[in-house]
Amino acid sequence: MTAAAVQIVPRVPAKPFYFNTSAHLLRITRQKATTLQEFLEALRECPEDSIFQHTFRTLEEHHFIREGFSNDFAHWAMSACNEPSLAEGLASVDVREFTTIAELRDRFVQIVQSFLKRSPATAARSAREAFYFCASDTVVIPTTFIARTLREFVEGLRGISVHSIHHHFIEARLRLKLMSNDFSQWLHEDLGLNEAARQLNRIDIYTVTLEDVRQQIIRVAERALT
């Protein structure tokens, strides 16, 4: 028998799970890049909100696309600069490997820097269109869903918007400063469902839509119910 099979589901979690969501307003910053060199400089200097917008947030804005879209930086490198190898490098960055925006920024800077070192002639070449660095102003708001049991948790997952899924499942690591998410934390800390918590952390957010992510989370939680 596996460790997962012998888990005992507590009837009542230590504390309820409050489903929240975040609403974002797009702000246009002063940074703008028309070449890869300018892009690198702006990447170093832009506010952290910009890095958040073009990585975490853009994933939410394009949550319905299963493949071919990872972050705005990779998309621009491909569509405006026609640099597929740089685009691939930028697209391979998984936001879930980072718990701070500073680390995430460093990773992007490193990728662009090493590309320009390998291909210095591309640095000053004009892109077909400029990259405008935007940023996100965020307001966290409650939803009508509160889970006092695992069953209510599943019901909540079905009822909330994909924005709420993104808030708890993807953005959460920046709040928690952990390689985890709000759902896994609750399952682990308040219900003792460690295997379910681990399974959630293995869901691949880059090859499915956020709606698919919701369904996978529901399946894991439902299995834990039985």
Added chain:
Amino acid sequence: MEPVETQTGNELSAEKIQSDFAGAAPALPERKERRRKPRSWEIPPAPVPPPRLDDYKAIVGAADIDELRFLAKELKGKTVKMVNSTAVGGGVAEMLNQLVPLLNEVEVNTHWDVITGGNDFFEVTKAFHNALQGSDYQLTQQARDIFLMHNEQNRQRIQFSEDVVVIHDPQPAALIRARQDSGRRWVWRCHIDLSNPNLAVWDFLRPFIEQYDAAIFSSQSFTRQLTVPQYLFYPCIDPLSEKNKDLEESFIQQVCDEFGIDRSRPIVTQVSRFDRAKDPVGVVEAFKQARKYVDCQLVLAGGGASDDPEGAAVLKEVKEAAAEDPNIIILDLPPWCALEINALQRASTLIVQKSIREGFGLTVTEALWKGKPTIAGAVGGIPNQIIHKLTGALVHSVEGCAYQMRYLLTHPDFAAQLGQNGREHVKENFLMTTNVRRWLLLIRILLGGGVN
């Protein structure tokens, strides 16, 4: 207005179209004489009441509507004033007609005022509008004086006691001089493209704009460097409007029958005014290239030829380019034909918007919302909507457009995926409910309602 079809034996002259639309008594062709009553699209429809938030639940989901109500909760009782230059006609008035009731429904008390002015004022502001979008213009002292005088008259006429005042577009921009109480917030909502303005006009307006607390633009590429925070509000469509609501299949068929469109063959459609910026002649050329490889029809549905001499000239050019090809159907429709346009878009296999200059391009948004694979010029706000090969196809030439027509008509699964992604993209970013969300967020942020 009568459809102008190039099909043999059914051709109507431009003069005939003009006189028909003007209500004169033209010599009607035999087919029309048999009709007992006018076709539905020949009569302006009665106005429909504005929708309520709950009406959108079936489209965006209850959770999204609940979120709007939660967002509005902290703003209950706050007051907002919207000010623009026209109550009817044009995209801004259309948007405000929908937005204002929805904000009031969530108890953000929103009032809408329209500035007044004489012909001299609107001539100046029209010239400013064009100059700010790049046209040549010689700014004179007289034009400045007229602009300032009418703004001053409106400042004295309108009360500004609301918590947030939103001024739309350049015409009323100088009303910022009414600002007194620092507790109130003033926002300038710019609906036009300022990326390449006439600098004399921009330098005249800029000191006013920089007195606002924030400016809002429709695309990143439409902005200027300003000292005030700039926000991005995409224009939006109303999924419940005549132009975008779901339609009965029988109505779609009826519209196609009336316009002589054969639904057994693929239909490629461009909906837009007969305007060179929309490159309708380029669309005809692209269609002719594509049709060498795949059987299809082209529908060019637009308006503007009856009240605009340039529109009439462009319509003539399009008809010449079409050269009586029976597969090209050209429709010059009156402005109230929203339902018919909706039906034409829904009947289409592909939609094209091959603009060479564009504002945001809401006809693209409409096409995407209907789940249609869409090919569009990579100009203005179109790249905000079409992510190449993900939510549609961006093109830069007639040849590129022709190739995408061929490719999408012969790869229906890929085309369907683009259409599906496009619809989701609109649902996420370009619907009226998203617009309400943005306004609520902005008001909260401006009034210090807690940014996390």
